[in-house]
Amino acid sequence: MPSPPPPRIRVRILTEPIDERESIEFVRSPLAGAISTFIGTARNTYHGVDVLELAYECYEPMALEVLDAVARETCARYAGDGDERRVTVDGRGGMGVVAMDIAHRVGTVGVTETSVVVSCAASHRKDACDAVAEAMELLKARAPIWKKEILDVVDETSGTRV
Amino acid sequence: MPSPPPPRIRVRILTEPIDERESIEFVRSPLAGAISTFIGTARNTYHGVDVLELAYECYEPMALEVLDAVARETCARYAGDGDERRVTVDGRGGMGVVAMDIAHRVGTVGVTETSVVVSCAASHRKDACDAVAEAMELLKARAPIWKKEILDVVDETSGTRV
């Protein structure tokens, strides 16, 4: 029985638009029957107020370390035992998670544009989906990244948008 | 408070390769802060035996009706109340799911190629991820689609691959 290979992991902080397809292709693997991708996009409202765009700021060297740790922890948690001979009825097992890609954009992100992508490939469906959900939870809890909503509200004192 | 628009829904059975990016762009919306995409891919092993390719067969008119029903039920289940003024701490709410795209490929699907894509956009993260997971469960339980693994095993009687 082959043991699972170490997961392929990539993490990036990008100032340019994120290419979701390239993220999917990065994780695609003959060992994987499932790819799950989460894409965070800039919504047009914040607590009911119109949003013009988002501005993301990042402590980049630390953020890269945190994202790498998040990916490694998540891949380890959803690793498989390499046994592909068994029928899986629960959407897990086999090689488990085999690849993960995390990319976060910084700078100005327009409405509908992508701010973050997490892609994960696994032998089976639930490992892939759960690993992505968990990586997003950990990213939001730990990565030193800040979002600021640029709202369509003019400050009456300064005349600038807030 | 605006009420959520009816969800945009598209379902397809395709003989050509599925374009994952196009599926993501179909669901992308200024109302959505989250897009979740699940991609089923052809794995290189089946119960430990090498797989050469997959062959999918479909009862197409019924499959399209089932996929449409799956998308509508799932969107209804994760619909929001339109209230974007509240802070969401649970990754749900607002407009809920605003768009879903389901595409299933039929015919020959090579190893690593995509057999199915489900994309969903929602105001918030958990609604999008849970709706995709649920749509996949329903699709697997109900859609009249059959997968056959073409294995790298030669039948000794006929001399053909099984």
Place this chain on the structure above:
Amino acid sequence: MPLLNVLLFARARELAEASSTTLTLPDDPPASVADARAELLTRFPQLSGVLQTSIFALNKTYVKRDDERVAIVRAGDELAVVPPISGG
């Protein structure tokens, strides 16, 4: 005497060596999906195994196994043999 269109998929299609067939069934009393199942078995004895694990879809709606006796088939209806599905 309704003429029923029957579609065969996956293992059922392979064993019958046909992707569709037609069945002629009695109409008094009206025939049911259960009658169609019996007639299919007579016509294609090689489907015996796969029919045990298949359900039928009548005009694109699944018929529960317990409802096959009460699901009436009419001339021009489309009945599909649905072996265990495996999409995704």
Place this chain on the structure above:
Amino acid sequence: MPLLNVLLFARARELAEASSTTLTLPDDPPASVADARAELLTRFPQLSGVLQTSIFALNKTYVKRDDERVAIVRAGDELAVVPPISGG
């Protein structure tokens, strides 16, 4: 007298009108993150509010609020003020 590099982000950066600063702290006894927090408040009183909800990262590792007194800062260390994060 360690010279400590301090990075300021988000609301802390906006209020201080600076993305970084340096602090000179006593080295006998050695200064801690808690001392840096106090010195920052003296230097930038306008950070009073945001510092209450911020944590520090020392050389790219978060320092728990309860550990600020025991986390020693050394010359050349990099200390970051981390207001509540909101990535994703």
